[in-house]
Amino acid sequence: MDFIIGHYNYWIVIVLMMVGFYTVINRGNLVKKIIGLNIFQVSVFLLYISIGTVSGGAAPIATEGVELYSNPLPHVLILTAIVVGVATTALGLALVVRIKEAYGTIEEDEIHKCDHTL
């Protein structure tokens, strides 16, 4: 029981990861796929932040009288990864807009139909 409660953030990571991954695979709507991709990426951000925690450590801002800090490196890495994630989402949504213009739909099966009836 301690194991389950003690690692609750990792359980959240796993659940989010699977929810996101399943959405990417299962949904036919192109925007929903991108939302799924975002959830998937966010779970990885949480994983990194969880790894960086030092038990009993304070937030990594230099303060007098604090000896133990959490590891700030994962935070920095995740800032970079968030930027990458935002860029990916922006590009993905831009492509969806262009697909909507070209096909008139953003449902995967209908796009498939459009290409095969030509």
Added chain:
Amino acid sequence: MKGHLSLLLVVIPLLAAPVTAALTRARLAWAIAFAVTTACVILAGMQLWAVLNDGIISYELGGWAPPWGIEYRIDELNALVALIISGIAAVTLPYALLSAEQEIPEDKLPLFYSAFLLCFAGLLGITQTGDIFNVFVFLEISSLSSYALISLGQKRQALTSAYQYLIMGTLGATFFLIGVGLIYSVTGTLNMADLAQRLPELTHLKTVHTGFAFIMIGFALKLALFPLHLWLPNAYTYAPTVISVFLAATATKVALYVMLRVLFTVFPEGFVSTTPASELFILSGIAAILSASVYAIYQANVKRLLAYSSVAQIGYMALGIGLASAMGVTAAIIHLFNHALMKGALFMAIGAIIYRVGACRMENIQGLGRQMPWTFGAIVIGGMSLIGVPGTAGFVSKWYLVLAALEQEAWITVAVILLGSLLAVVYMGKIVEALYFRPVEETNVDVKEAPMLLLAPAWVLVIANIYFGLQTEPDRRGG
């Protein structure tokens, strides 16, 4: 100057990209892109020379000592890969002048060259860096720009294939990120050389094994290793021809380089044999060679045929890695180099036909071989190299691969390699037959030979195919 070589290789194209994006004149943007890639070829050549003479180069970014700062660490392997990428980029750009002007609207061209330079910078960055998180950042730089480049294709399917690639590519990159995070959580370092020192004591941990698996799957997606190759045929078919040339010759090669680096530098010797990775590489390599070659035979679109053939060729490289011997890895590296040459030449030659007729289905191109003899010649020699005819580069890499398989008495692997070559004879034969032995379409009777500007880059690669087919010492190529 000499000390900063490795950084300049990445920084020059990265800085040139926004400059070209701000321009309005397409020719000027092209000129800058061409100057940058040429400069990078020279720099990459100097870097390889320096590594061969003085050994490993270690460059500390901003003067921060590794493992705290990011380190660029150059040995023979990445110096070679950097030279291949810059060489292909420099040969592709003269080709882009005509081909891209025809396929891409004039006002988009400066942005096109800008994205091209960004992709180029990202690919070079992956090869240069010695920091595993930095690999992720550069991977995303090159991937995001290549999604944009693919979406510029003329048909609307270009958009859906770019989207498909974006989803698969991002999943792959995120898998890699998970793997890096898991490894970091047990080692506390991101520097590859540092990881290599700390990992040997930790190989019993499940976290290390899980991280390893995530990294491998992530890059298998980027590499388009069977069965994770589904994005590749669409992306290569619908992308602008120049981009098909560039990506086919570089992007998958860089992914393979990262795999080799992680497998053999970052993880300790003997670690791979405790995982099922080798068997999986051989299995998916065999499946890739057989299934993708058969698929290629049934394609009516020549670009798609070549794309499936790329999936098969990636299978050969996977076999080389899977054999996990010095000879096997040598074969994989040589094939990485040679495949860049032959696929570059073939896509360029097909692009020359597309430039003249505007399509590349078998019925559109039939009979054109007699009207475009130089283009046809490039396809024949490129195809021979793909098949592995002695005297061409393709023969050398397949020879090493067969030797590596024989060394371990892996008879099935040997049989598959030979069968794959036979299948390549069939699908290349189909193109040659259509080009030479069938009557010309009535609308194409007046089609002339492709312009010099398209032929010259293709023939540079064709001649390289022959040169490296006759120059068989592997150490010349860092193998």
